Amino acid sequence: MNFGIPFTPPEASSIAGSIDTLFYTLLAFAIALGAFLAGLVVFYAVKYRAGSKADRTGERGRSLPLELTWTVASILIAFVIFGWGVVLFLHREHPPLDALEIAGLGKQWMWEFRHPGGQREINELHIPVGKAVIVSLASQDVIHSFFVPAFRVKQDVVPGRTTHVWFIAEEPGRFHLFCTQYCGTQHSEMGGWVTAMPPEAYAAWLGNQDHAETLAADGERLFRALGCSGCHGNSSKVRAPDLAGIFGRPVPLNNRQTVIADERYLRDSILNPKKEIAAGYEPVMPSFDGLVDEGEMQMLLAYLKSLSAPATGEANQ
Amino acid sequence: MSTEALSPPGYLSEGAGPAAWLLTTDHKRIAWLYLASLTAFFFLGGAFAVLMRVELATPSGDLVSDDSYNRLFSLHGIIMIWFFLVPSIPATLGNFLLPLMVGARDLAFPRLNLASWYVFMLGSMFALFSVLAGGVDTGWTFYTPLSTLYANGFVSMAALGVFIVGFSTIMTGINFIVTVHTLRAPGLTWFRLPIFVWTMYATALVMVLATPVLAASLILIVLERVFGIGIFNPALGGDPLLFQHLFWFYSHPAVYIMILPGMGVVSEVLPCFSRRPLFGYKAVALSSMAIAVFGFLVWGHHMFVSGQSAYAGVLFSFLSFCVAIPSAIKVFNWSLTLRKGEISFETPMLYALFFLALFTFGGLAGLFLAALAIDVHVHDTYFVVAHFHYIMVGGMVTAYMAGLHFWWPKLTGRLYSETWGRIAATVTFLGFNLTFFPQFVLGYLGMPRRYHTYPPEFQFWHVLSSAGAVVLAIGYLMPLLYLGWSMFRGARAPANPWGATGLEWQTASPPPPHNFETTPKVSRPAYDYPMKGLRHEKFSPHKEEAR
Amino acid sequence: MSASNESVAFDTPARERRADAFAMWIFVGSEAMLFGAILLVFFMARISYGAAFAAASQRLSLPLGTLNTVVLITSSFAMPLAHLYASAGRWRAALWSLAATVLLGLGFLGIKTAEYTMEFREGIAPVLGAPFTYDGPDRVHAEFFFGLYFAMTSLHALHLIGGIVVIAGMLMLWTRANEASRLRRVHAIGLYWHFVDIVWVFLFPVLYLINR
Numbered sequence A: 001m002n003f004g005i006p007f008t009p010p011e012a013s014s015i016a017g018s019i020d021t022l023f024y025t026l027l028a029f030a031i032a033l034g035a036f037l038a039g040l041v042v043f044y045a046v047k048y049r050a051g052s053k054a055d056r057t058g059e060r061g062r063s064l065p066l067e068l069t070w071t072v073a074s075i076l077i078a079f080v081i082f083g084w085g086v087v088l089f090l091h092r093e094h095p096p097l098d099a100l101e102i103a104g105l106g107k108q109w110m111w112e113f114r115h116p117g118g119q120r121e122i123n124e125l126h127i128p129v130g131k132a133v134i135v136s137l138a139s140q141d142v143i144h145s146f147f148v149p150a151f152r153v154k155q156d157v158v159p160g161r162t163t164h165v166w167f168i169a170e171e172p173g174r175f176h177l178f179c180t181q182y183c184g185t186q187h188s189e190m191g192g193w194v195t196a197m198p199p200e201a202y203a204a205w206l207g208n209q210d211h212a213e214t215l216a217a218d219g220e221r222l223f224r225a226l227g228c229s230g231c232h233g234n235s236s237k238v239r240a241p242d243l244a245g246i247f248g249r250p251v252p253l254n255n256r257q258t259v260i261a262d263e264r265y266l267r268d269s270i271l272n273p274k275k276e277i278a279a280g281y282e283p284v285m286p287s288f289d290g291l292v293d294e295g296e297m298q299m300l301l302a303y304l305k306s307l308s309a310p311a312t313g314e315a316n317q
Numbered sequence B: 001m002s003t004e005a006l007s008p009p010g011y012l013s014e015g016a017g018p019a020a021w022l023l024t025t026d027h028k029r030i031a032w033l034y035l036a037s038l039t040a041f042f043f044l045g046g047a048f049a050v051l052m053r054v055e056l057a058t059p060s061g062d063l064v065s066d067d068s069y070n071r072l073f074s075l076h077g078i079i080m081i082w083f084f085l086v087p088s089i090p091a092t093l094g095n096f097l098l099p100l101m102v103g104a105r106d107l108a109f110p111r112l113n114l115a116s117w118y119v120f121m122l123g124s125m126f127a128l129f130s131v132l133a134g135g136v137d138t139g140w141t142f143y144t145p146l147s148t149l150y151a152n153g154f155v156s157m158a159a160l161g162v163f164i165v166g167f168s169t170i171m172t173g174i175n176f177i178v179t180v181h182t183l184r185a186p187g188l189t190w191f192r193l194p195i196f197v198w199t200m201y202a203t204a205l206v207m208v209l210a211t212p213v214l215a216a217s218l219i220l221i222v223l224e225r226v227f228g229i230g231i232f233n234p235a236l237g238g239d240p241l242l243f244q245h246l247f248w249f250y251s252h253p254a255v256y257i258m259i260l261p262g263m264g265v266v267s268e269v270l271p272c273f274s275r276r277p278l279f280g281y282k283a284v285a286l287s288s289m290a291i292a293v294f295g296f297l298v299w300g301h302h303m304f305v306s307g308q309s310a311y312a313g314v315l316f317s318f319l320s321f322c323v324a325i326p327s328a329i330k331v332f333n334w335s336l337t338l339r340k341g342e343i344s345f346e347t348p349m350l351y352a353l354f355f356l357a358l359f360t361f362g363g364l365a366g367l368f369l370a371a372l373a374i375d376v377h378v379h380d381t382y383f384v385v386a387h388f389h390y391i392m393v394g395g396m397v398t399a400y401m402a403g404l405h406f407w408w409p410k411l412t413g414r415l416y417s418e419t420w421g422r423i424a425a426t427v428t429f430l431g432f433n434l435t436f437f438p439q440f441v442l443g444y445l446g447m448p449r450r451y452h453t454y455p456p457e458f459q460f461w462h463v464l465s466s467a468g469a470v471v472l473a474i475g476y477l478m479p480l481l482y483l484g485w486s487m488f489r490g491a492r493a494p495a496n497p498w499g500a501t502g503l504e505w506q507t508a509s510p511p512p513p514h515n516f517e518t519t520p521k522v523s524r525p526a527y528d529y530p531m532k533g534l535r536h537e538k539f540s541p542h543k544e545e546a547r
Numbered sequence C: 001m002s003a004s005n006e007s008v009a010f011d012t013p014a015r016e017r018r019a020d021a022f023a024m025w026i027f028v029g030s031e032a033m034l035f036g037a038i039l040l041v042f043f044m045a046r047i048s049y050g051a052a053f054a055a056a057s058q059r060l061s062l063p064l065g066t067l068n069t070v071v072l073i074t075s076s077f078a079m080p081l082a083h084l085y086a087s088a089g090r091w092r093a094a095l096w097s098l099a100a101t102v103l104l105g106l107g108f109l110g111i112k113t114a115e116y117t118m119e120f121r122e123g124i125a126p127v128l129g130a131p132f133t134y135d136g137p138d139r140v141h142a143e144f145f146f147g148l149y150f151a152m153t154s155l156h157a158l159h160l161i162g163g164i165v166v167i168a169g170m171l172m173l174w175t176r177a178n179e180a181s182r183l184r185r186v187h188a189i190g191l192y193w194h195f196v197d198i199v200w201v202f203l204f205p206v207l208y209l210i211n212r
């Protein structure tokens, strides 16, 4: 019917529908208002064209009631739109606790994803339908942006910090994945496909991937290789905090403050430990800045998280 | 006075030759210096745009390489924003008209005014050099760390150019503010000022207070590239988002630098051709100031998905809706101005009406963007591109054309061809919508901006847009021809061809070197067009040509 | 602003003088936004890396910083003196106090240069690829601090140099300018000079005195 010309993006995620509702309502409002104003102007233009017989007696052009009416009306309408936008937006902030967490790494000019089971893929992302998926995003170099139009989600990927985006795919299919933050020469090539598949198909797919170790397992290997265990292991002579269950736990610092050990904290503890010193310990931990790249950082984080009880999902935002 | 016959040659004939122009301190001639340079930059930026559109006609990147494409849109944006649109109306029409409208002999600081043009040229030399030397590929937004650590173009050079041009902007701003405060003719109280003066004043305030922040962020970029100071570099403890905050703290107010003058022009043209006072004069005047003030509080709406806290996002969204209100007020007042008018449709009026339509449309698109949940989807897609072209090209450039035609008789002392003017205006309007409306559809479909290649299913809309760009190009080339012709061959214009109010029309066209034989006294409000259906002897250019 | 001499726009010199002062104030406001922006960056950074910044700021030379503050504040007395004499028509006295202002300004720059060289030797100058051999805690953010330190102080120094150049230029043209315009220029440059000093009065505690 539409001759292969696309007019609207597919609605493939749990939020797509509600966002489209807002969009089309706004569109209707804009068209209605536009039509009204255009109609008004054309009407005047015809009725009061030079030389027409229309009656023109009247005062100087001003009317307080009118000014107030449209000012107040505009304010009210504006605030309704604002509120509606906010409600849908804050939804982003509260991912379900049982969400499946996939590590996404952006680098000039490709996306690299690692599933909890350790399966690695490039510019392709396979996800189960009907299950919440959190993609925790890190960047190796410049700012990128993770954008899946069909899901109506987007999140910039900023070097030096971890950001998150989550969604629930509602129907199987292959959807565009774009990088929408200009990131240099091949910005427009930096994309791929998100493949949403029924859970069992997803499980099967995971199975068929050449089975690497899980992300956490890799992290554990690193934890030894880098010598973390030398201090944090229970049989070490250095007094270093035991990292079991650290993630999401409040940590007292030596400056009498307490911080929640979220990803930001863990990342900083590794890259520059001197910044926040856990109370009662010597600041002897060396910085691993430059020794671990973003990919390895994600493994370490996965490992540290795996050390704590499962349901701490809410801590990662 | 308005029925005075053929006018004396005026300021144009005061000394010819390059020196008489390049060393002049007459605001009217400096306006011409700017007009010439800005026109050149507009067509340069337009040429880049046309190349982009041709490239985008096909999904694959076949015309230019990816690096060249990135340079195209970066230079297009940089040139169009800083070397054309920001100075466009203020430095040309504003420079020419502000003293005339307040009844002054010149701007407060004529030499500063000339200096500002030289500074502008110096800055543009840097920009042009970076174009010729190989271009910049950071986008006009210079986002770090791309611009500081990875971009291989001549970033420092371009940044320096923009930085220098900033100085000329500030000079102009200071000059305007002081002029409006100290040089108003006797009796010309604030609320008798034409709206154009109000908007120039608001613009100048924003110029003076926002430009230095841009300067700061550009300085930091150059320091980082050249001296290795890592203020935005996470590896050195810096924060990339810090740059975005600084940049948008300038660039959002800057977008109002790029629309307020247009609003001013339209507020002059609409009353004149409907022979009615501007509806709700005070509301329009004060809303301009409101825009200038609120404009400083909304920068974060460019960073909704940048990783800034969600609550900052909510706050900035709220303020963005607040800043929309004054524009709403203006739109309604402009529409009501036509009521009970005696409307005729000369070229400036056509442009003004097109402005009204296109600005409203682009502004409403702005509301979509300010609505958080929608922006998450359309951020950095063609929806945004369409939004700002509707306002900046459909709004500001259209208003610029309206003003250029409206005051052309005053600038040159000659008349242009109404027929050609009307044709060009209509062609521009059609071409514009054909170019940019499809981009709204593209944007919502998820077509990202700054893309050299794109998935084939988007091609249909891109082709429409590219076709439109060609029509648009014609629409913009036409005035170049018939206005150029009129400049030398056009029929002489009387002092007040449109029968308009406003001091600038009470002196000869073109005005004498110091604008007025005797300093005018003002005793009536602005837009004092005859009311109660009194007929008003109105000049028709064609009658005049016939004489 | 002091560039425009007897603009045709004004009918009386008095009005023009008022306009000049006004313009200068606007310009100062504009400049304030420039430094304000960078100070804002500094404070945002300091909130997040307070400890590192405090430790790093200990490495700056407090004596030299203080000395410089004194020098600049003295110049802030010499400058209004010039204005005083000028308005009293005592031109040579005005001339001398202007000269004094310039000298003090140069003195400030001299001390600042000495300070910079020291910092380069100590290896706490992470600019121009100089080696950064800082051994305190949280090296990364200390580097950030020194980056900001150099950015802010060098920007301030540039403004000072600008002021010095303008005054020097004035002294060159001193004999050629008529008295009205001399007065206007002294007044205008005076405002600017004070502004530059005030900026330093902000920078000094912000950079040198983090919990000392």
Ligand code: HEA
Pocket (backbone or CB within 6 Å): A033, A073, A074, A075, A077, A078, B141, B255, B256, B258, B259, B301, B302, B320, B321, B323, B324, B325, B327, B328, B329, B331, B359, B360, B361, B362, B363, B364, B366, B367, B369, B370, B371, B375, B378, B379, B380, B384, B387, B388, B391, B392, B396
């Ligand atoms: C002249 C330039 C100009 C102007 C005037 C505006 C005006 C507005 N802009 Fe726009 N904007 C830009 C130029 C401009 N913008 C540019 C260049 C960008 C992109 C930068 C980049 O990333 O490269 C941008 C991007 C941009 C964004 C970020 C998009 C993104 O990157 O994700 C947002 C988000 O809030 C926004 C909002 C607005 C709003 C709310 C207004 C408002 O001021 C609009 C007010 C006008 C109206 C509202 C219409 C008239 C009113 C009525 C008809 C009555 C009905 C109104 C109500 C009921 C309230 N703009």
Ligand code: HEA
Pocket (backbone or CB within 6 Å): B042, B043, B044, B045, B046, B047, B049, B050, B052, B053, B073, B074, B076, B077, B078, B080, B081, B085, B138, B139, B140, B141, B385, B389, B392, B393, B397, B435, B449, B450, B451, B452, B465, B469, B472, B473, B474, B476, B477
């Ligand atoms: C401020 C003013 C301004 C103006 C007037 C324009 C005018 C135009 N712009 Fe653009 N544009 C921007 C500001 C502006 N733009 C900005 C800020 C960006 C963002 C850049 C970035 O992402 O960093 C942008 C980005 C931008 C894009 C998106 C690029 C991308 O994201 O990949 C596109 C694509 O279609 C585009 C198109 C156009 C077109 C067709 C015009 C037309 O209106 C042009 C009309 C004029 C002409 C057509 C000239 C006519 C003359 C000729 C064609 C003859 C040739 C002349 C000689 C060879 C001497 N612009």
Ligand code: CUA
Pocket (backbone or CB within 6 Å): A106, A109, A143, A144, A145, A179, A180, A181, A182, A183, A184, A187, A188, A190
């Ligand atoms: Cu990565 Cu654009």
Ligand SMILES: [Cu+2]
Pocket (backbone or CB within 6 Å): B251, B252, B255, B298, B299, B301, B302
């Ligand atoms: Cu904005």
